[in-house]
Amino acid sequence: MPLWTTLALAALIGCSVVVMAYWGVILAHIALTARQIPTARAGLRSGGGGAPRVLVVVPAHNEEAVIGGLAESLAAQDYPRDRLRLLFALDRCTDRTKEIVERTFAGDGRVEVIEIASCPEGWSGKVHAMCSALQRSAARPWADLLLFADADTIFDPACVRATAALMQERGLDLLSLLSTQRTKTWFEWVVQPAVCLELIRQYPIRKANSQRKRRPFANGQFMLFRREAYERIGGHESVKEQIFEDVHIARVADRNGLNIGVVLADGLLHCRMYRDWASFRRGWKRIFSEAANLKLSRLRRASWRLRLVGAVLPISAAAGAAWGWSLWRGGESEGAPLAAAAMIAGIAALAVYAASIVGVLRAARTPLAAGVFFPIGAWMTAEILGDAAADLAARRPTVWAGRAYERAAR
Numbered sequence: 275m276p277l278w279t280t281l282a283l284a285a286l287i288g289c290s291v292v293v294m295a296y297w298g299v300i301l302a303h304i305a306l307t308a309r310q311i312p313t314a315r316a317g318l319r320s321g322g323g324g325a326p327r328v329l330v331v332v333p334a335h336n337e338e339a340v341i342g343g344l345a346e347s348l349a350a351q352d353y354p355r356d357r358l359r360l361l362f363a364l365d366r367c368t369d370r371t372k373e374i375v376e377r378t379f380a381g382d383g384r385v386e387v388i389e390i391a392s393c394p395e396g397w398s399g400k401v402h403a404m405c406s407a408l409q410r411s412a413a414r415p416w417a418d419l420l421l422f423a424d425a426d427t428i429f430d431p432a433c434v435r436a437t438a439a440l441m442q443e444r445g446l447d448l449l450s451l452l453s454t455q456r457t458k459t460w461f462e463w464v465v466q467p468a469v470c471l472e473l474i475r476q477y478p479i480r481k482a483n484s485q486r487k488r489r490p491f492a493n494g495q496f497m498l499f500r501r502e503a504y505e506r507i508g509g510h511e512s513v514k515e516q517i518f519e520d521v522h523i524a525r526v527a528d529r530n531g532l533n534i535g536v537v538l539a540d541g542l543l544h545c546r547m548y549r550d551w552a553s554f555r556r557g558w559k560r561i562f563s564e565a566a567n568l569k570l571s572r573l574r575r576a577s578w579r580l581r582l583v584g585a586v587l588p589i590s591a592a593a594g595a596a597w598g599w600s601l602w603r604g605g606e607s608e609g610a611p612l613a614a615a616a617m618i619a620g621i622a623a624l625a626v627y628a629a630s631i632v633g634v635l636r637a638a639r640t641p642l643a644a645g646v647f648f649p650i651g652a653w654m655t656a657e658i659l660g661d662a663a664a665d666l667a668a669r670r671p672t673v674w675a676g677r678a679y680e681r682a683a684r
Contacts, residue, residue: 279601280612282597283594283597283598283601283612283613283615283616284612286590286591286593286594286597286598286616286619286620287594287612287615287616287619287620289587289590289591289594289623290590290591290594290595290616290619290620290622290623291619291623292583292587293583293587293588293590293591293623293624293626293627294619294622294623294626296583296587297583297623297626297627297629297630298626298630300475300630300634301626301629301630301633303478303480304630304633304634304637305633306480307478307479307480307637308637310480310483311479311480311483311537311538312440312537313537313538313539313540314433314436314437314440314451314537314538314539314540314542314543315436315540315541315542316436316440316443316537317435317436317437317438317439317440317441317443318432318435318436318439320436320439320440320442320443325353325354325357325435325438326357326418326419326438326442327357327358327359327416327417327418327419328353328357328358328359328417328418328419328420328421328434328438328498329359329360329361329411329413329414329416329417329419329420329421329501330348330358330359330360330361330421330423330434331361331363331404331407331408331420331421331422331423332344332360332361332362332363332422332423332424332425333363333365333400333403333404333407333422333424333425334362334363334364334365334367334371334403334425335364335365335366335367335399335400335403336366336367336368336369336371337367337369337371337425337426338369338370338371338374339549340425340426340546341371341374341375341425342374342378343428344423344425344426344427344428344429345374345375345378345379346378347427347428347429347430347431347433348360348429349378349379349382350429350431351429351431351432351433351434351435352431352432352435353434353435353438355384358384358434359384359385359386359413359416359417360379360384360385360386361385361386361388361407361408361411361413362375362385362386362387362388362407363388363390363403363404363406363407363408364387364388364389364390364403365390365393365399365400365402365403366390366391366392366393366399367389371425372387372389375387386407386411386412386413388406388407388410388411390402390403390406390407396514396515397514397515398514398515398516398517398519400494400517400519401510401511401513401514401515401516401519402514404422404510405509405510405511405514408420408509414501417501418500418501419438419441419498419499419500419501420498420499420501420504421434421437421496421497421498421499422494422496422497422498422499423495423496424494424495424496424545426495426545426546426547427453427495427496427543427544427545428543428544428545429542429543430541430542430543430544432542433539433542433543436542437449437451437496437498437542438498440535440537441498441500441535444533444535445533446500446533446534446535447499447500447503447527447532447533447534448492448497448498448499448500448503448504448524448527448532448533448534448535449497449498449534449535449536449537450491450492450493450496450497450498450520450524450534450535450536450537451493451495451496451536451537451538451539451542451543452474452479452493452536452537452538452539453493453495453496453539453543453544453545454538454539454540454541454542454543454544454545454638454639455470455544455545455546455547455638455640456544456545456546457640457641457644458546459549459550459551460551461551461554462546463641463643463644463647464644464647464650464651464654465554465650465651465654465655465658466554466640466644466651467631467634467635467638467640467644467645467648467651468580468584468648468651468652468654468655469558469651469655469658470638471634472562472576472580472655472659473561473562473565476565476566476576477489477491477521477565479536479537479538482524482534482536483534483535483536483537488528488534490521490524490525490527490528490534491521491524491536492520492521492523492524492527492534492536493520493536494519494520495543495545496539496543497520497523503527503532506530507523507526507527507530507532508526510523512526513526516564517560517564517672518560518561518564518565521564521565538637538638540639541639555658555661556673558655558658558662559658559661559662559665560662560672562576562658562659562662563662563665563666563672563681566662567684568666568681568682568683568684569683569684570663570666570667570683570684573659573660573662573663573666574659574660574663576656576659577656577657577659577660577663578656580652580653580655580656580659581652581653581656583652584648584649584651584652584653584655584656585649585650585652585653585656588623588624588627588649589649591619591620591623591624591627592620592624593620594616594617594619594620594623595616595617595619595620595621595623595624596620597613597616598612598613598614598615598616598617598618598619598620599613599617600613601613601616602614602617628645631645631648632645666681666682666683667683669681669682669683
């Protein structure tokens with residue numbers, strides 16, 4: 275066997291070993307998370323302890339395309355009607371958002387619609403809308419729990435009942451759900467699994483729920499607070515300037531000793547975050563920048579790591595398996611052991627890689643067929659991370675919900 279062939283096979287075996295090690299750790303985390311952390315559906319099995327009074331707060335900025343779906347799903351909740359109220363905080367809306375909400379809840383005295391005409395300097399628009407609406411709401415003093423939900427979410431009829439019960443059962447001050455994402459467009463099939471996995475890799479569910487060395491995390495699509503705890507930490511006003519307000523308020527909650535839980539929605543909360551590729555890419559650049567605490571080095575490292583372990587090395591492992599099989603089948607006795615090793619290592623690496631991707635997709639309730647595109651999605655996610663770093667380095671402002679935010683790299 276020529277020297278170059280020997281070296282190439284050895285290199286491919288090394289690639290396969292790295293794939294097995296990296297994705298084996300991820301597979302172990304998936305298994306431990308499934309064993310240790312319940313999903314939101316666990317609340318459906320709870321014996322319950324009464325139905326606390328819940329005020330759902332929905333900030334909305336020109337959300338006519340999606341607000342109807344959320345409004346209808348909230349109207350269909352099986353929670354006791356006299357224990358549930360709804361507050362819509364309309365932030366500088368110039369479209370039909372208000373009309374759609376009022377038409378959906380015509381004659382329903384549980385619903386408040388509060389319009390916010392402007393956003394002062396030093397505030398992010400969404401945070402100001404929530405704080406301003408709560409200050410003006412007649413239902414705030416009435417509520418035991420405050421549930422903050424994004425306008426692009428859809429609640430299963432049992433969602434409020436299940437999460438309120440789970441919160442009580444676990445003695446939580448804050449419960450946040452990781453929503454089940456819709457899968458309709460090409461980028462939701464190809465890129466969405468990779469971006470979601472990367473965010474969870476940065477903020478593992480087990481660490482977010484840990485009582486020691488917690489890595490605080492919350493998802494602004496669904497945050498359920500005990501009102502007393504929320505007010506004790508200063509509410510959203512404590513993170514008024516943040517556009518990634520959910521993780522920042524989780525950090526404030528953690529510093530103040532609140533008990534935080536983060537669980538998979540498991541189909542009880544659905545979300546379609548972005549309607550087109552341009553907004554998907556722009557939105558995830560914002561998320562990754564803030565998740566990395568605006569640190570260029572962290573974004574760049576994540577970009578190269580994901581290219582390597584998400585695409586290059588798995589493809590190399592596949593090449594090693596195919597080439598090793600070809601040489602081994604060819605019957606070259608001199609190089610047969612090395613060829614067999616490359617084949618076996620490649621197959622084992624691909625098995626671990628595939629098992630990890632399947633575990634992620636099953637947990638997220640994403641069609642397993644999306645796993646075929648994961649290497650492409652990983653590469654495109656790495657590009658989003660790299661673009662986020664480039665925007666920070668060039669001091670390009672983040673434009674979101676009608677405002678531009680200057681974000682300085684750290």
